[in-house]
Amino acid sequence: MSDQPTADTPETGPQAPAPIPAVPESAPPPPSPPEPTPDPQIDAPPSNWRPPAKSRATVAAIIVLALCAILTILYSWRLPPFAGWSEKTDNAYVRGRVTIISPQVSGYVTHVTVQDFAEVKAGQVMATIDDRIYRARVAQAEANVAAQQASLANSAQAQRSREVATEAQNAGIANAQAQSVKAQADMRRARALVADGSISAREFDQTRAALLAAQAGVRQAQASRAIGTQDVRTVVVGRAGLEAAVESAKAQLRLAQIDLDNTIIRAPVDGQLSEIGVRDGAYVTAGTQLLSIVPRNVWVVANYKETQTRDMAVGQRATFKVDALGGALLNGRIESLSPAAGSEFAVLKPDNATGNFVKVAQRIAVRIAIDPGQAAAARLRPGMSVEVSIDTRGGRQR
CATH class of the missing domain: 1.10.287 (Helix Hairpins)
Known part of the structure; x- marks a missing residue:
């Protein structure tokens, strides 16, 4: 039997320390315990942490985008430096000298020589009346x-x-x-x-x-x-x-x-006809509307608020977009301004001498001549809706 006592053998006297086993020098060290994963909510970065440095191109791009955003906001809200140099309105239309053709004598129409929307020349015969x-x-x-x-x-x-x-x-x-x-x-x-x-x-x-x-x-x-x-x-x-x-x-x-x-109805000017409202054999009286002629000479009438016309003057440049032409942009110039507000030409003028008066901004009509040499201008027709912008720089009254 071994001389060393077992763990179950009771000791009657003081117990001697157990001898430490000798570790051979060639044995590998014991593995270290795994390090815990850092928690970003608990383990805060050190106080001297800095984000990675950005390149000059990135900084320039950020500055340009910020400036563009700021300028877009200023332009949309018409704040300086975009305030006051341009006046816009969508209450504008193409106008023309639409001529209504009516006979001066009464009788039966014997012959209509033109068709709907035809091009006619001044003096061309359009219809005849029994003579x-x-x-x-x-x-x-x-x-x-x-x-x-x-x-x-x-x-x-x-x-x-x-x-x-x-x-x-x-x-x-x-x-x-x-x-x-x-x-x-x-x-x-x-x-x-x-x-x-x-x-x-x-x-x-x-x-x-x-x-x-x-x-x-x-x-x-x-x-x-x-x-x-x-x-x-x-x-x-x-x-x-x-x-x-x-x-x-x-x-x-x-x-x-x-x-x-007058039994022979002729075209007074060059232009394009509207829909023909009379046919052969119809009885017409003096003043009956037969058709209309639309000359090629057109212009734009823009109805601006009275507060927008402060700096407007004849000759200022204007640009306008035509809805019917897919937003095509055309150029023109102010030809004249209306001598009075639109309400002054109304048949029934408003009566503001009441206790419940509400101030309403009046509209001033501005006539704009279309610059020649524009291909899209040939497609303009009276009555088309347009959006007008007038450059009022240089028109401020002193």
Whole structure:
């Protein structure tokens, strides 16, 4: 048996320490225990920690993005430096001289020579109206003119006839005066003869009666001459009325001719037609709307708030986007500003003399001329909606 006591053997005396076994030098060291995983919420970084340094390109990109964001916010809210140099509105439309075509005479439409949305030139025939009645009126007016001219010619002939009669009356006056002179000579001789008794008193009385008759004949001839003169004046005075009647008849003829010409409806200007509202055989009256012509000359009218027009002036540049053209951008210039707010041209003007008055910003119309040489401008049509921006720099009133 071994000399070493077992663990179960009770010791009666002091127990001796157990001997430490010898470890050979060539044996490997015992493995170290695993280190615990650091917890970011518990294990805080040291106080001298710094994020990794960024490159110069990254810093420049961040600064540029920040500046762009700031400038976008300032531009959207129209804050300095973007405040005041540009005024915008979406209350703007393309305008043009839309011409409504209506007949000046009534009648049945005999022929329509154009189609919907066709291009027409000034003077081109678009429709015709039955002209038989108007041709008859022209012929009647021509006959009336001829009758009045004949009356005027008769007046001229009557004047010449009266003037010839006046010459005959002048000759009658001369004859009566000669008879008066002869009667006066006979009277002088009769006075001498009756004094010495060569002739009787009866012959003297006959001579005296002949003198008185000759004198009465002179006065009668002069009265006839005065009547003839008045007859000539009457003809002359009446001629003025006949000349006026001739001019009136000619005016009636011109009116009838105008009505006849108006049976042919022609295009007043170059442009494009609207939808045709009349067909062959339709009865139209004067003023009936048949169709419309839209010339190519268009412009833009933008309705700005009155507070936006402070710095606007004629000649300032303007840009506008057209909704119908996919937002195509066009250029123009301010041509004129309305002389009054839109409410002043309304049929029923607002009455603000009440206790519940609410201030409403008024609108001022601004007419913008479209710059030439823009291809997209050929597609503009009156009534299109646009968004306008006007550069008001340089227009501030001092």
